[in-house]
Structures are given as C-alpha cells and as structure tokens.
Amino acid sequence: MAPFLPSMSSGEALACFTLDRAGVMDSELRSLILKRACYTEMVLIRSRIFVSQSGSPAKAILYAFLANFGIAISKLAAALHTGSGSLMAESIHSFADTCNQVLLFLGLKGSERPADEEHPLGYGKLSYFWSFVVALMLFSLGGLYSVYGGWQKFIAPEPVTGIWVGLTVLGLAILLEGASFYGAFVESKKMAEGKPFFRWLKTTRNAEIVVVLGEDFAAMVGLILAFLALTLVLVTGDPIYDALGSMVIGVLLIAVAIGLAVRLQGLLVGRSAEPELRRLAEELIEDNPEVERLFDMVTLHMGPKVLFAAKIQLSGGLTVKEAAHMINVIERELKSNRPEIGWCYIEIDP
Numbered sequence: 379m380a381p382f383l384p385s386m387s388s389g390e391a392l393a394c395f396t397l398d399r400a401g402v403m404d405s406e407l408r409s410l411i412l413k414r415a416c417y418t419e420m421v422l423i424r425s426r427i428f429v430s431q432s433g434s435p436a437k438a439i440l441y442a443f444l445a446n447f448g449i450a451i452s453k454l455a456a457a458l459h460t461g462s463g464s465l466m467a468e469s470i471h472s473f474a475d476t477c478n479q480v481l482l483f484l485g486l487k488g489s490e491r492p493a494d495e496e497h498p499l500g501y502g503k504l505s506y507f508w509s510f511v512v513a514l515m516l517f518s519l520g521g522l523y524s525v526y527g528g529w530q531k532f533i534a535p536e537p538v539t540g541i542w543v544g545l546t547v548l549g550l551a552i553l554l555e556g557a558s559f560y561g562a563f564v565e566s567k568k569m570a571e572g573k574p575f576f577r578w579l580k581t582t583r584n585a586e587i588v589v590v591l592g593e594d595f596a597a598m599v600g601l602i603l604a605f606l607a608l609t610l611v612l613v614t615g616d617p618i619y620d621a622l623g624s625m626v627i628g629v630l631l632i633a634v635a636i637g638l639a640v641r642l643q644g645l646l647v648g649r650s651a652e653p654e655l656r657r658l659a660e661e662l663i664e665d666n667p668e669v670e671r672l673f674d675m676v677t678l679h680m681g682p683k684v685l686f687a688a689k690i691q692l693s694g695g696l697t698v699k700e701a702a703h704m705i706n707v708i709e710r711e712l713k714s715n716r717p718e719i720g721w722c723y724i725e726i727d728p
C-alpha cells in the first residue's frame with residue numbers, strides 16, 4: 379500500500395530531506411513526498427494570491443445614505459419654492475433612496491445572524507430579499523410617481539419660479555451624489571480584487587453593492603436630466619420641458635429598477651459561486667495527489683457565504699481513517715483559500 383502523506387509543514391519537509399540524504403528513503407516514497415511538497419507550495423501560493431483586502435458594502439451604503447438624506451432635504455425645499463415637477467420627482471427619488479439604504483443595511487446585518495435550528499444554513503439570503511424590496515420601491519415610489527407627476531404637469535402646465543434656486547440645489551446635489559458614487563466605486567474596486575471592474579460587476583453575487591451602484595448611477599443621470607430640464611425652462615420660458623424632464627427621469631428609474639430586479643431574481647432563486655471560486659476549487663481538488671478523479675461539484679451562494687459540495691474518488695489503498703483525514707485536509711485548504719466557503723461537504727465515491 380502506498381504511504382499516505384498529508385500536507386507537509388516546513389519541519390516535516392526538513393525531516394524528509396534528512397532521511398533522503400541518509401539514504402533510508404526509497405524511490406516511491408521520495409516521489410510521493412515530492413508531489414506533496416509541490417502541492418503544498420501550490421496551495422500556499424494560491425492562498426497569497428486570493429486572500430486580499432476586501433471592500434466594505436456597509437461603507438458604500440453609509441456613503442449613499444448620508445448623501446441621499448442631505449440631497450433629499452435640499453431638493454424638497456427647492457421643489458416647494460420653485461414648483462418644479464422635475465425637482466419634486468428628484469426629491470421623492472432621493473427620499474426613496476434614503477429609505478432604501480436603511481433597508482439594505484438591515485438586510486446586510488440580518489444576513490450575518492448565526493444559523494439556528496429553523497435556518498440551518500443561516501440568514502444569508504435576507505440581503506437578497508431586502509435588495510429586491512429596494513428595487514420594487516425604486517420602481518414604484520421613484521419611477522411611477524415621477525412619470526405620474528410629470529404627466530400631470532404636462533397636461534396642466536404651471537409656471538416654474540425661482541429657477542436659479544433649483545439649479546443651484548441641483549448643482550450641489552450632483553457634487554454630493556458624485557462623491558457618494560465615487561465612495562461606492564472605491565469600495566467595489568476593492569471587492570473586485572484586481573479583476574476587470576465591469577467583468578466583476580457582471581458576475582458578483584454581492585447584492586448590496588450592485589443595488590447601491592445602480593441607485594447612484596440612476597441618481598447621477600436623473601440629476602443631470604433635471605438640471606437640463608430646468609435650464610431649458612430658463613432659456614425658453616416654457617414649463618413643458620420641466621414636465622418632460624420629470625417623465626424621462628421616471629422612465630430611467632423604472633428601467634434601472636427592472637434591471638436590478640432581474641439581476642436579484644437569480645440570486646433569490648439560487649446561483650452558483652463566482653467563476654473564480656469554482657475554478658480554484660476544481661484545481662485544488664484535481665491537483666491533490668491523493669485524488670484520482672473529481673466527479674461532480676456544486677456551489678450555491680447563501681448571501682455572503684457559499685455552500686460547497688463535491689464527489690471525488692481517492693487513490694486506492696487508503697484506510698477509512700486516512701481517507702477521512704484526506705477529506706479534512708481538502709476542506710481546510712478550500713476554506714483557507716476562499717474564506718467565503720461557509721459549508722463544505724465532500725463525498726467519496728469508490
């Protein structure tokens with residue numbers, strides 16, 4: 379029977395080197411030790427590559443909350459002063475966004491609750507649920523109200539007064555929203571860990587950061603549209619542009635909300651882990667010298683944590699105790715490389 383060799387420490391490697399120099403190690407054992415040493419070094423290298431400083435979705439949510447709350451108050455005051463439909467649509471949008479940040483934070487903290495008897499896999503998917511609620515609120519309170527308000531102004535135009543006040547508030551709001559978007563972008567870049575940003579954004583399973591970026595993008599574009607609408611009213615004296623601006627902002631919010639809802643639908647139903655994690659897990663298992671074959675591998679995102687399961691065939695001749703130890707070694711190596719793996723189940727196929 380071939381000797382069973384778990385992952386080697388530096389002390390074990392030194393001992394093996396001493397035995398080899400003394401001439402008491404046969405060629406088969408030397409070959410197995412070399413394979414194990416190479417495998418251990420590979421695991422250490424991958425660990426250094428994949429463990430890095432992660433960004434914080436909570437910070438991105440905080441940036442968005444502070445910016446949206448201040449912007450909402452200023453927009454509402456300016457809308458009441460000027461009577462602008464575009465400004466009122468933007469103020470409702472900002473108040474909805476402020477409430478949305480609270481919901482996202484509740485989902486983020488709720489997903490960190492420990493597992494219990496009723497929820498053995500924890501509460502991770504709460505973040506997906508509250509993010510989906512945020513998308514619905516953006517659709518209804520933000521989008522539909524803006525379209526309705528703009529339509530009312532379109533069929534019954536009203537004069538817009540104090541336009542300079544409105545433009546000043548919108549200009550300041552663009553700066554604040556830009557700072558919020560930049561903060562969320564910086565945190566998301568940290569979470570991307572060097573990967574191309576848009577490719578990471580397309581595949582990430584982090585619902586909170588996707589929603590925050592989507593909201594901030596819609597807010598920036600909406601503010602620019604409202605600014606252009608009021609500028610046209612100032613130049614032409616025709617309030618119809620204000621009504622059109624409100625409706626266009628509403629359509630923008632509805633489109634963003636639908637896009638977010640479609641993205642979150644997959645997470646609520648259940649999506650596999652990100653491609654990088656699946657590829658790394660497959661390589662770690664297949665490169666293990668004691669693993670003859672990887673039959674199947676299943677991953678499932680449960681909020682911030684991942685459920686991992688695999689069926690493998692180990693090399694012949696291992697005892698039950700050695701096989702169990704080998705499984706524990708593989709699980710430890712997987713979790714040390716990707717700490718987001720919360721549950722790991724490996725089945726041995728004869």
